[in-house]
Each structure stands twice: as structure tokens, then as C-alpha cells.
Amino acid sequence: MLNLVISATEDLIVEVFxxxxxISEKCExxxxxxxxxxxxxxxxxxxxxxxxVDNILLNVGPGSxxxxxxxxxxxxxxTRTGNPRIVPFTTFDMFEYDxxxxxxxxxxxxxxxxxxxxxQDKQKRQMKCLTVNELGAFARLEGKTIVAAxxxxxxxxxxxxxxxxxxxxxxxxVIQKFMKNTLEKRSVEPVYxxxxxxxxxxxxxxxxxxxxx
Numbered sequence: 486m487l488n489l490v491i492s493a494t495e496d497l498i499v500e501v502f503x504x505x506x507x508i509s510e511k512c513e514x515x516x517x518x519x520x521x522x523x524x525x526x527x528x529x530x531x532x533x534x535x536x537x538v539d540n541i542l543l544n545v546g547p548g549s550x551x552x553x554x555x556x557x558x559x560x561x562x563x564t565r566t567g568n569p570r571i572v573p574f575t576t577f578d579m580f581e582y583d584x585x586x587x588x589x590x591x592x593x594x595x596x597x598x599x600x601x602x603x604x605q606d607k608q609k610r611q612m613k614c615l616t617v618n619e620l621g622a623f624a625r626l627e628g629k630t631i632v633a634a635x636x637x638x639x640x641x642x643x644x645x646x647x648x649x650x651x652x653x654x655x656x657x658x659v660i661q662k663f664m665k666n667t668l669e670k671r672s673v674e675p676v677y678x679x680x681x682x683x684x685x686x687x688x689x690x691x692x693x694x695x696x697x698x
Contacts, residue, residue, distance in 0.1 A: 487533070488540045488663065489526065489569070490656040493556040494548020494576045495594060495634050499525045500656045501533075505664045507657065522559050538569045542659055545573045545671060547601035547614070548593050573671035577603050577612075578662060579654035582632065585610065590629040592620065594638055604629060621645030 492498040499522065501509045510531040530538070543560050546553045564571055576593045585591070590604040595614055602620050603612045615623070621642055624631055630648045633639040639649045662668045 486539045487537050488542060488660060489530075489538050490542045490544075490659055491522070491526070491556050491560060492544035492576070492579065492654065492656065493522065493552030494544050494546055495552075495654055497522065497525065497552065498544075498654065498656055499529050501529050501538075502656075502660050505657075505660045522556055535563070536568075540570050540572050540663075542572045542574055542656075542663060544576055544579070546576060547595060548576050550596055572663060572668065574659050574663075574668055575671060576601075576634070576654065578659050578668065579656065580632065580634070581652055581655065581658060588629055589632055590620070590624055591632045591634075592638060592642070593634045600638065617641050617645065621647050624648075 486504055488502040488504070490498065490500045490502065499509070499512070500507055509529045512525050512528040526535075541560055541564065543556065544553070545557065560571060563569075577591055580591055582589065582591070585603065585605040587605050590602055592600050592602045595601050598616050598618075599614050600617055600620060601612065601614050603610065605611070620631075622645075623629070624642070624647045625645070630650060631639070631642045632650045632652055633642060634652065634654050636651060639651045642649045659668070
């Protein structure tokens with residue numbers, strides 16, 4: 486079974502797996518433009534034909550709006566005949582830590598000064614969009630360690646006086662969950678992709694009482 490993993494929410498990740506064994510060719514493309522993602526897919530697949538791919542595991546966010554929309558548009562085009570099958574997953578599925586401990590908060594980039602954070606709160610998983618300052622204050626108050634998916638993001642929280650762990654997002658973690666049938670059911674059109682960045686920023690200002698509806 487040939488599985489293609491595509492993630493463009495932080496850095497661009499494209500990897501090919503035969504079952505759970507990575508068989509990707511090397512590639513140096515870093516752009517998240519649709520045409521460059523397609524070039525990267527072709528290079529990663531190598532001499533194989535795209536028709537051999539059984540599943541496309543697609544990261545539907547949260548993360549970079551540009552990257553998510555570009556990768557989703559491309560994948561929808563590639564699968565317009567119904568094959569390969571699209572298997573959506575989230576950025577948080579790519580973290581090494583599968584289960585959240587009470588003192589951990591996983592964070593990925595959002596837009597502008599906003600980030601998406603996931604943490605455990607009284608046996609319930611929370612996922613919110615917050616500013617770096619808001620999340621920094623929350624982490625300090627609750628004594629949580631930030632697990633960040635990028636050096637740039639980690640530096641922001643270190644500047645806020647928060648304990649930080651930097652962790653790469655790994656497609657192998659998604660594949661393992663997929664092969665074990667433990668990936669959570671996801672929509673290929675998350676709610677946060679239906680609104681523009683400006684609309685979401687306005688909603689955040691309304692919530693914080695700095696703007697009117």
C-alpha cells in the first residue's frame with residue numbers, strides 16, 4: 486500500500502511510504518506554492534506512477550492558511566476522479582507526544598500574532614486560537630511547558646519567560662496512527678478554513694471586547 490503524506494502548515498513536508506516504511510526520494514524544494522508542491526510530489530515519488538498511490542494523508546491544519554489552502558487545492562485536483570483516497574489529519578497528529586500530559590501545551594503557528602494551542606484541562610482536551618502573549622501568560626500561570634513546532638515560535642515563548650521544548654513535526658507519527666487505524670476522524674474542510682484571516686481576527690477582537698459586531 487503506497488501512502489503519500491502532505492503537510493504545508495509549518496514547513497512543507499511531502500513523504501512517500503510503502504505501508505509504514507518511508508521510501509521517498511530526496512528533494513530540496515521548500516516553497517508552498519501549488520506548482521512547487523506538485524514538483525516535490527513528483528520528485529518524492531521518483532520513478533513510480535502517481536496512479537500507484539493508494540492514500541493521500543493530508544494535513545488540514547491548523548497552521549499556515551496559505552500552505553493549507555494551496556495543498557488542499559492541489560490534492561482535490563489530483564483526486565477529482567475519486568482516487569487516491571484523501572485521509573485528513575491535523576498538525577497535532579504529527580507531534581511525537583501522542584497523549585497530552587497535564588503540564589504540556591502543544592503549539593503551532595496560526596496567522597499574524599495568533600497561534601493554535603492544544604492542552605489537557607481536567608481530563609478534557611482544549612484547542613484554542615490565542616495570541617502569543619495570551620498563551621504565554623496562561624502557560625506561566627498554569628506551569629505548562631510549551632512544545633513548539635518551530636524555532637521561530639519557540640523563541641517567541643522563551644522571550645515571554647515560558648519553558649519551551651522544540652519538536653519537529655514527523656510524518657512517521659501520522660503513518661503509524663494511520664496503519665493502526667487510530668487517526669481521529671477529520672473533515673477535509675475544517676471550520677477555520679471557511680473564514681478569511683481578517684474575519685477570524687475580527688472575531689477575536691469582538692471576543693476580547695475591542696471591536697463591535
